[in-house]
Amino acid sequence: xxxxxxxxxxxxxxxxxxxxxxxxxxxxxxxxxxxxxxxxxxxxxxxxxxxxxxxxxxxxxxxxxxxxxxxxxxxxxxxxxxxxxxxxxxxxxxxxxxxxxxxxxxxxxxxxxxxxxxxxxxxxxxxxxxxxxxxxxxxxxxxxxxxxxxxxxxxxxxxxxxxxxxxxxxxxxxxxxxxxxxxxxxxxxxxxxxxxxxxxxxxxxxxxxxxxxxxxxxxxxxxxxxxxxxxxxxxxxxxxxxxxxxxxxxxxxxxxxxxxxxxxxxxxxxxxxxxxxxxxxxxxxxxxxxxxxxxxxxxxxxxxxxxxxxxxxxxxxxxxxxxxxxxxxxxxxxxxxxxxxxxxxxxxxxxxxxxxxxxxxxxxxxxxxxxxxxxxxxxxxxxxxxxxxxxxxxxxxxxxxxxxxxxxxxxxxxxxxxxxxxxxxxxxxxxxxxxxxxxxxxxxxxxxxxxxxxxxxxxxxxxxxxxxxxxxxxxxxxxxxxxxxxxxxxxxxxxxxxxxxxxxxxxxxxxxxxxxxxxxxxxxxxxxxxxxxxxxxxxxxxxxxxxxxxxxxxxxxxxxxxxxxxxxxxxxxxxxxxxxxxxxxxxxxxxxxxxxxxxxxxxxxxxxxxxxxxxxxxxxxxxxxxxxxxxxxxxxxxxxxxxxxxxxxxxxxxxxxxxxxxxxxxxxxxxxxxxxxxxxxxxxxxxxxxxxxxxxxxxxxxxxxxxxxxxxxxxxxxxxxxxxxxxxxxxxxxxxxxxxxxxxxxxxxxxxxxxxxxxxxxxxxxxxxxxxxxxxxxxxxxxxxxxxxxxxxxxxxxxxxxxxxxxxxxxxxxxxxxxxxxxxxxxxxxxxxxxxxxxxxxxxxxxxxxxxx
Ligand code: B3K
Ligand code: ZN
Numbered sequence: 001x002x003x004x005x006x007x008x009x010x011x012x013x014x015x016x017x018x019x020x021x022x023x024x025x026x027x028x029x030x031x032x033x034x035x036x037x038x039x040x041x042x043x044x045x046x047x048x049x050x051x052x053x054x055x056x057x058x059x060x061x062x063x064x065x066x067x068x069x070x071x072x073x074x075x076x077x078x079x080x081x082x083x084x085x086x087x088x089x090x091x092x093x094x095x096x097x098x099x100x101x102x103x104x105x106x107x108x109x110x111x112x113x114x115x116x117x118x119x120x121x122x123x124x125x126x127x128x129x130x131x132x133x134x135x136x137x138x139x140x141x142x143x144x145x146x147x148x149x150x151x152x153x154x155x156x157x158x159x160x161x162x163x164x165x166x167x168x169x170x171x172x173x174x175x176x177x178x179x180x181x182x183x184x185x186x187x188x189x190x191x192x193x194x195x196x197x198x199x200x201x202x203x204x205x206x207x208x209x210x211x212x213x214x215x216x217x218x219x220x221x222x223x224x225x226x227x228x229x230x231x232x233x234x235x236x237x238x239x240x241x242x243x244x245x246x247x248x249x250x251x252x253x254x255x256x257x258x259x260x261x262x263x264x265x266x267x268x269x270x271x272x273x274x275x276x277x278x279x280x281x282x283x284x285x286x287x288x289x290x291x292x293x294x295x296x297x298x299x300x301x302x303x304x305x306x307x308x309x310x311x312x313x314x315x316x317x318x319x320x321x322x323x324x325x326x327x328x329x330x331x332x333x334x335x336x337x338x339x340x341x342x343x344x345x346x347x348x349x350x351x352x353x354x355x356x357x358x359x360x361x362x363x364x365x366x367x368x369x370x371x372x373x374x375x376x377x378x379x380x381x382x383x384x385x386x387x388x389x390x391x392x393x394x395x396x397x398x399x400x401x402x403x404x405x406x407x408x409x410x411x412x413x414x415x416x417x418x419x420x421x422x423x424x425x426x427x428x429x430x431x432x433x434x435x436x437x438x439x440x441x442x443x444x445x446x447x448x449x450x451x452x453x454x455x456x457x458x459x460x461x462x463x464x465x466x467x468x469x470x471x472x473x474x475x476x477x478x479x480x481x482x483x484x485x486x487x488x489x490x491x492x493x494x495x496x497x498x499x500x501x502x503x504x505x506x507x508x509x510x511x512x513x514x515x516x517x518x519x520x521x522x523x524x525x526x527x528x529x530x531x532x533x534x535x536x537x538x539x540x541x542x543x544x545x546x547x548x549x550x551x552x553x554x555x556x557x558x559x560x561x562x563x564x565x566x567x568x569x570x571x572x573x574x575x576x577x578x579x580x581x582x583x584x585x586x587x588x589x590x591x592x593x594x595x596x597x598x599x600x601x602x603x604x605x606x607x608x609x610x611x612x613x614x615x616x617x618x619x620x621x622x623x624x625x626x627x628x629x630x631x632x633x634x635x636x637x638x639x640x641x642x643x644x645x646x647x648x649x650x651x652x653x654x655x656x657x658x659x660x661x662x663x664x665x666x667x668x669x670x671x672x673x674x675x676x677x678x679x680x681x682x683x684x685x686x687x688x689x690x691x692x693x694x695x696x697x698x699x700x701x702x703x704x705x706x707x708x709x710x711x712x713x714x715x716x717x718x719x720x721x722x723x724x725x726x727x728x729x730x731x732x733x734x735x736x737x738x739x740x741x742x743x744x745x746x747x748x749x750x751x752x753x754x755x756x757x758x759x760x761x762x763x764x765x766x767x768x769x770x771x772x773x774x775x776x777x778x779x780x781x782x783x784x785x786x787x788x789x790x791x792x793x794x795x796x797x798x799x800x801x802x803x804x805x806x807x808x809x810x811x812x813x814x815x816x817x818x819x820x821x822x823x824x825x826x827x828x829x830x831x832x833x834x835x836x837x838x839x840x841x842x843x844x845x846x847x848x849x850x851x852x853x
Contacts (some may be wrong), residue, residue: 003362006306006362012126013048014039014041014079016039016133017039018037020134027094028095029091032122033086035583038085039082040083045085046079047077048071051074052121056070062085092122099804101113109186111247111249112184113258114259114369116370119178119179119181129305133175134172134173135170136169137170139167139183141167143623148185148186150183150184150245153171154261155168157409157711172260175407176260180303182264187765188208191207193205197238203241207270211246213271217271219272223285223289223290226286230327231294234281234323235395239296243259250267250676251762254370256291259302264724265288265292266763269708272285274692277728279662280695281386286325286328291321298317299314300306301407303410304411305411307366312371314374316379318375318379330592333549333660336553344607348637350373351439354814357437358412358437364476368843384433384527385416385430387525393423396423397419397421400422413431416430429475432476436472437469438463440475441461441531442500442521443459445457446516453510454508459479459753461503467850472801474501476500478499478526479500482522483518483519484517484541484545485516488514492513495522519551524554526777537575551832567626568612568620573627575634576634582631582634586643593647594656594660595660597666600630616820631671637680644669652692681704684704688718706742730765731768737749743778746786752769766805770794773790774809775812788827788830791809800839803843803844806844807841810831814847815827816831
């Protein structure tokens with residue numbers, strides 16, 4: 001496959017100021033006519049239009065038959081003048097489009113997904129994000145089968161045809177790249193509402209779903225309106241069209257898509273009610289609805305010049321949605337969750353064979369670069385700049401960015417320049433964050449000379465080599481730091497923002513009378529790994545006294561992690577300090593239950609493994625099980641049961657407090673089930689049976705799925721029968737079993753892959769079973785290699801249907817170098833097996849070959 005390089009960017013030779021598209025829609029065969037107004041921009045080459053395998057049925061230039069040729073998938077048309085009208089006609093088959101890129105069929109609907117390079121599969125077009133085009137779209141389809149016809153912008157006309165077909169015409173006044181084009185045709189019901197913008201314009205809002213799903217759209221609508229108001233208040237950004245539509249579809253490669261004025265969503269990020277959706281689902285829906293809405297400015301109004309700039313819109317928009325969610329609920333818990341995601345998904349990426357900078361230098365398949373690095377680390381970069389600028393200057397800088405680049409395709413560099421000029425800061429060295437891959441490590445050590453009143457913090461940073469980047473330079477790391485008195489328990493100084501921009505530095509604190517304890521990287525102000533020499537006693541102290549909630553959580557996690565790593569490596573894993581700290585946290589009446597729930601959760605097996613030079617998953621599982629048991633015994637069954645009971649509510653509510661209590665209650669239930677005591681199993685079964693909401697029901701089901709015996713089988717059967725008709729809930733049934741810690745989980749999951757409700761054709765279902773299983777540190781890493789083989793075989797089968805979704809299963813195998821030699825060899829063998837498969841997509845080829853390289 002061809003490698004595309006960032007340095008090869010050239011401005012387009014031809015621009016397309018306008019296009020008129022005419023769709024004759026039919027699932028089996030859709031005819032697409034396109035009339036492009038083209039104008040020469042640079043160079044003297046022919047017009048090159050990208051295609052996606054389709055053949056041109058007709059090509060006309062200025063109304064006359066014209067000369068053309070195909071070069072690979074590109075349609076090449078020599079043009080003599082400076083401006084022409086170019087007309088093409090193609091036929092495509094939405095119903096056989098299993099890749100779900102371009103125009104495809106999903107549950108009786110026709111819909112599109114064009115980012116990054118799907119538009120070329122619909123019509124011949126210069127499919128690159130720096131070609132901004134004004135669209136006129138005419139849709140014609142059977143009226144009964146497709147009563148609703150939607151596209152971007154405003155509907156300007158509609159009518160019936162004599163043959164039972166009807167048409168609608170849509171105009172989008174905002175020029176946009178092809179990746180933001182969308183259409184939907186289908187039999188849809190709508191939840192309508194409206195929003196009045198800050199300048200008093202009324203925007204008509206619509207969430208379009210299958211009729212039966214209408215009652216599950218309320219939460220998404222409330223989130224949309226909250227997001228519209230938030231973007232006005234926090235960024236001064238107002239919505240710009242008269243309509244904003246969202247459509248939910250069942251088959252979708254990822255979460256959702258920000259097409260101008262017509263967002264298309266994976267239905268799992270729209271549909272929710274208490275019976276079918278968990279608290280986490282409700283939060284994810286609000287976050288994704290907000291994310292796609294925020295893209296209207298950070299993505300649509302200001303788009304990306306080329307796909308290497310992807311983090312320009314994604315990193316910034318993730319940061320925006322994180323801050324929105326923080327404002328809507330508990331900011332502390334939101335930050336803890338976001339850091340957990342970063343550590344679970346991005347740190348391993350940065351430490352593995354697929355490590356790449358936030359602004360990548362090259363790709364074979366751009367779909368592989370919609371990564372945690374581009375999204376979540378990208379968001380951390382924006383967060384660091386916001387931290388260094390402070391709220392007022394950051395707002396001035398984003399105002400400048402939007403004003404300067406509105407209506408254009410911009411670069412990450414443009415963003416940084418706007419931060420510098422609008423915020424009054426020099427970010428020369430900060431740019432390294434965009435070019436260097438890898439997670440920085442900071443060694444921090446605090447010394448105090450009693451009597452001197454001086455405390456000295458010594459900091460040193462390193463950035464490990466990553467593929468293609470053997471040598472690294474120090475990056476500016478904004479570290480929020482404070483000191484606490486061991487004797488008084490009080491904060492000894494104001495919090496300081498220390499920007500470590502050299503390899504090493506010393507920071508002196510004066511007026512420190514008592515022995516100080518170090519609180520560092522508060523709020524996780526820099527996305528780094530901090531190594532300190534803090535003892536178990538110091539961490540326990542901070543877990544009870546730090547006044548930054550993230551740092552307090554972090555102290556407890558570090559305390560647990562140190563014990564676990566010590567146990568695995570045969571050192572002192574005495575659980576007593578952890579038990580005492582958990583007991584103190586549970587007993588502290590001033591703490592928010594949601595926070596307590598997060599703080600006392602054990603680090604995941606995967607994260608424990610990430611701390612080790614060579615991972616033996618059995619040893620990690622034993623250590624974690626041991627600590628879990630010690631915490632159960634140390635606190636006592638009675639106390640855990642009391643905590644469970646104290647956080648039970650008689651009636652379901654969705655407010656943050658009720659969510660936090662449910663979380664803590666279910667964490668307590670998790671500890672109670674550590675030894676599968678019969679009364680704990682019975683308690684979980686009762687919670688399952690009498691739950692009035694999915695959060696509680698699924699929490700119990702998830703825990704019971706790891707047990708053996710009749711109760712487990714009964715609740716799984718009940719759940720299946722209850723929800724057999726609801727695909728999104730059935731996904732949870734597959735996932736609960738895929739994540740089971742049972743020793744026979746591989747066989748169970750293999751059997752589930754033969755279940756009549758299992759299919760690789762629906763990405764949610766494939767991810768629910770195979771994707772979830774690939775994160776199961778016990779089953780996936782079964783010592784005989786059966787888990788690896790299962791995932792590899794499924795991946796190869798999925799690649800034939802849907803390369804993008806298949807390629808996302810490669811990274812778990814790609815971590816082979818991190819495992820003990822036996823597993824490493826088995827994982828590597830499966831990567832080789834994948835690479836040997838015939839007709840491999842370039843998506844999977846890129847990920848698998850880089851993982852071996
Ligand atoms: N921009 C889309 C992601 C498209 C992924 C294409 N492989 C959704 C989002 O980030 O909001
Ligand atoms: Zn996005």
